[in-house]
Amino acid sequence: MVEDKVGFAKGLVDQYKNLLADWIPQEATLAIAIGDSYIYYVAGAYDVHLNNGKGIKKGSIAERVIQERRKIEAVVEEEVLGTPYYGIGYPIDLHGQPAALLVILPPNHHLAVKEPFRFITGKQQDEWAPIAIEKVSHFESLNKKSWFYAKSEQYKTNLTLKELHKRLPDCFLRIHRSYIVNIHSIQKITRDFSSNLMVVLKDNTELPVSNTYINDVKRALEF
Template sequence: MTMGRTAVSKEVLLQYAMIMEDWIPKDAAIAIAIGEHYVYYAAGLHDIRLKEGQVIRPGSIADRVIMEQRKVDTIMDNSLFGVSYYGIGYPIHLNGEPGALVVILPPNYHVLKHEPFRFLTGKQQDDWSLLPVEQITHIESLQKKTWFYAENERFNTSHTLKDLHLRLPNTFLRIHRSYIVNIPSIHRISRDFSSNLILILKDGTELPVSQTYINEVRKVLGF
């Protein structure tokens, strides 16, 4: 494959990609740019539909890495590829020519890198309470507000359900667009009159599982 002044073999590019696969998330895409073009692209679950041979666009992560010769770590909007993404670019050299290796991830990946919440602050009337996440049984989105439940009490939080889904430990499972459940709080799994799944918590609360999340629930809970 020839791009600009440098001929780079497919085997060399695959070696770079294989090294990256040992430590990057499995859903990541990988792009390699040399000179003025992208010479390699392997799509992940988050695919920006980049093409080998495509010209490097000004302002892209690859362009900045090559120009500045440093690691670039940023969120990109959809103006360049029609898809927003979070990218990490690394300077490389192939056959003496500067290039960039770019790891492409979903735009919310930078949130996932942060340490999970260890407690939530909830409001009741004019008071705020700090609750360890282990004490929370489930979380609910209701009437444009988010509520979490602990020790048979309800607390209002400023976080959205989407934010909490990203930042809570993996014991918390999204089961419905309006519900997240803490797995240790589940007592048993049943069905309603329409054969839809219902999670019955240890405190007697019943939470529906929507069709959107049923496969994930089955996979995580192992049934």
């Protein structure tokens, strides 16, 4: 049964390589993951050592593609696989089971270098709206979902805060594992009753600054 899946996976990789030949760089590493492990791996010039049978790590592109059933494109940090990489994952089906096709490249590959967001599309109920990025006051991670706020309206986005942080303009500042704020939306920096730093936005929203980001905040705001 495993051999059947591996053989079928090889055929899928060959098929997708032909379909995507116009854009897949020759140095790309290709892999297929299903369930909780990788079942097919063809190392390119940038080898991240995903041997067949290796378990899927939490936070990897493969895990997210299989769980969310959507294309995922991101730079993944070193702690996930031991080697940083830029990857694009596509949801596919393998013998009726959800699987992921991965294209893996170096983290500094030109495909990974993106222009900062000029707008971001948010969802409210069953509607989507593109919002100019300068109108966003802050981003929030809550209940394993990402949200952003513009003119006191809340919108949902499929991007994680880590992904957002890499593509936001310089005026956005990470202050907490759960918050990224637009510097232009800050009214003041103050302290709470426990002397912890707090960011107060112009709409009077109060957001905590975690110890991890205190130095970044002070350096960015020069105080």
